[in-house]
Amino acid sequence: MSLPTAASEALQAFAACPSWDQRARLQMQWGERLEPLSAEQCCSEHLVAGCASQVWLLGQQHEGHWYFQASSDARLLRGLLALLLARVNGLSSEELAAADLLDWFSQLGLGRQLSPSRSNGLNAVLQRMRAVSLGERA
Amino acid sequence: MSLTSPWRADFPGILALAAEGQTYLDSAATAQKPQAMLNALLGYYASGAANVHRAQHVPGERATRAFEATREKAARWLNAADAQQIVFTRSATEALNLLAYGLEQRFIAGDEIVISALEHHANLLPWQQLAQRRQLKLVVLPLDAHGLIDLSQAAQLIGPRTRLLAVSQLSNVLGCWQPLEPLLALAQAQGALTVVDGSQGVVHGRTDVQALSCDFYICSSHKLYGPDGVGLLYGRPQALEQLAHWQFGGEMLLHTDYANARFRPAPLGFEAGTPPIASVIALGASLDYLGSLDAAAVSAHEAALHAELLSGLRQRQVLRLLGTPSVALASFVVEGVHHADLAHLLSEQGLAVRAGHHCAMPLLQGLGLSGAVRVSLGLYNDGADLQRFFNALDQALELLL
Numbered sequence: 001m002s003l004p005t006a007a008s009e010a011l012q013a014f015a016a017c018p019s020w021d022q023r024a025r026l027q028m029q030w031g032e033r034l035e036p037l038s039a040e041q042c043c044s045e046h047l048v049a050g051c052a053s054q055v056w057l058l059g060q061q062h063e064g065h066w067y068f069q070a071s072s073d074a075r076l077l078r079g080l081l082a083l084l085l086a087r088v089n090g091l092s093s094e095e096l097a098a099a100d101l102l103d104w105f106s107q108l109g110l111g112r113q114l115s116p117s118r119s120n121g122l123n124a125v126l127q128r129m130r131a132v133s134l135g136e137r138a
Numbered sequence: 139m140s141l142t143s144p145w146r147a148d149f150p151g152i153l154a155l156a157a158e159g160q161t162y163l164d165s166a167a168t169a170q171k172p173q174a175m176l177n178a179l180l181g182y183y184a185s186g187a188a189n190v191h192r193a194q195h196v197p198g199e200r201a202t203r204a205f206e207a208t209r210e211k212a213a214r215w216l217n218a219a220d221a222q223q224i225v226f227t228r229s230a231t232e233a234l235n236l237l238a239y240g241l242e243q244r245f246i247a248g249d250e251i252v253i254s255a256l257e258h259h260a261n262l263l264p265w266q267q268l269a270q271r272r273q274l275k276l277v278v279l280p281l282d283a284h285g286l287i288d289l290s291q292a293a294q295l296i297g298p299r300t301r302l303l304a305v306s307q308l309s310n311v312l313g314c315w316q317p318l319e320p321l322l323a324l325a326q327a328q329g330a331l332t333v334v335d336g337s338q339g340v341v342h343g344r345t346d347v348q349a350l351s352c353d354f355y356i357c358s359s360h361k362l363y364g365p366d367g368v369g370l371l372y373g374r375p376q377a378l379e380q381l382a383h384w385q386f387g388g389e390m391l392l393h394t395d396y397a398n399a400r401f402r403p404a405p406l407g408f409e410a411g412t413p414p415i416a417s418v419i420a421l422g423a424s425l426d427y428l429g430s431l432d433a434a435a436v437s438a439h440e441a442a443l444h445a446e447l448l449s450g451l452r453q454r455q456v457l458r459l460l461g462t463p464s465v466a467l468a469s470f471v472v473e474g475v476h477h478a479d480l481a482h483l484l485s486e487q488g489l490a491v492r493a494g495h496h497c498a499m500p501l502l503q504g505l506g507l508s509g510a511v512r513v514s515l516g517l518y519n520d521g522a523d524l525q526r527f528f529n530a531l532d533q534a535l536e537l538l539l
Contacts, residue, residue, distance in 0.1 A: 020487065021486075021533065021537060024482075024483055024537055025537060028537075052478055052493075052494050052495075052509065053476060053478045053508075054508075073476055073508075074476040074478040074479050075476065075479050075538070076478070076483075077478065077479075113482075
């Protein structure tokens with residue numbers, strides 16, 4: 001399965017950044033790409049529970065493809081969310097279910113940000129994304 | 139001249155972390171352990187484990203003797219009159235839950251429990267839940283601008299319905315000693331029980347529970363350079379007598395048939411089940427180790443480190459300190475910077491500091507903050523640790539501002 005264009009672009013960009021500060025800068029730049037959520041979208045219904053920072057996630061299916069929107073009040077987490085959306089947006093339900101998202105962040109060199117002791121909430125976001133794609137109300 | 143710690147080499151954990159490129163400044167969460175404690179832990183298991191207070195055999199007798207020796211050491215450490223006033227629990231949190239359940243029957247609807255705005259969840263939730271179970275009123279003492287419990291407001295709020303006061307000795311977020319003496323006097327004047335959460339305080343200066351004259355004092359082993367899995371509950375004899383038994387099983391009883399039982403008094407009556415034997419024995423080794431140090435030198439070192447920490451933080455004008463820390467730790471925020479972002483970039487650079495609400499969510503909410511970054515010190519930290527922290531902080535702020 002080939003990666004979405006944005007995901008390939010992210011992989012190349014992160015591979016070209018060996019130092020922690022370059023990667024942090026890049027991660028924050030990716031965060032700027034997130035489409036801003038409206039005030040109505042930043043409501044408790046879309047708030048992902050279990051995050052130290054506030055995270056909102058919305059998803060909808062269009063002609064069989066998933067499109068998610070997300071935001072957070074923390075900048076580095078916004079970057080992670082943008083990188084997540086780059087990987088999953090446009091996938092079918094089957095492709096989304098099959099996508100190894102832990103591996104995706106590891107490929108970017110950001111795997112540590114999903115470690116269980118991290119309270120940044122990315123794990124909670126992945127769980128919510130799964131629930132949304134399975135049609136469950138989280 | 140850079141501050142050095144003459145005790146650093148006694149702590150293999152801090153050396154191992156340093157070798158890995160990690161600067162550990164989170165001792166208020168849990169402390170690294172001295173080699174003497176590791177030896178005791180291994181020594182107990184390696185020389186033959188046995189349960190305590192049960193068997194007549196030699197290994198059992200040896201384990202019981204070592205286990206009870208720690209009770210003596212803990213009593214001496216806190217200046218309790220008698221070792222039988224020390225109950226071992228599995229954590230400080232468990233000790234506070236023991237009190238909330240053990241005293242439950244003493245409260246009637248409308249009674250008041252008084253805590254302060256800066257309490258750790260461990261000294262909030264057991265009382266909050268007790269208040270809900272028994273229709274009690276939970277009164278929260280406000281803080282002044284320095285982060286101290288406001289005494290004039292406390293004098294108004296502690297009244298004839300106050301049955302219990304439970305406050306921290308040293309805040310795990312604000313790092314300031316609380317005015318316990320006048321607070322306890324206010325509660326005692328109303329005939330209320332007094333509970334002091336010494337989880338942070340016990341680490342940064344010797345506490346004399348008799349001089350403090352509280353009914354109960356609580357602390358945990360793992361912050362005091364001991365193993366985890368052990369909490370200490372000190373009680374005045376008259377206070378311990380008021381506790382109802384709360385966990386049942388094992389050797390905490392005097393006699394039982396199928397229908398009824400009679401229980402032991404404190405301490406053993408409150409130590410149901412097999413206790414954390416190795417950890418209790420190893421805590422004794424940590425106390426021996428700490429007792430062997432020059433207490434004045436340790437205090438002077440911690441004070442110098444703390445002064446250097448505060449001075450460095452104050453030099454960086456974008457930072458805002460929480461309260462007026464006087465010892466052990468400092469928490470801060472940066473306007474326009476999310477604490478999670480700052481924590482992430484510090485951790486990328488090998489700094490182990492804590493960010494978040496520090497198990498004191500209502501305190502942070504009261505300050506209008508979603509979280510803060512906390513730097514906390516142990517006696518093994520040195521000036522070089524702080525220098526690495528400040529370098530990393532400057533780098534992180536350069537990226538974020």
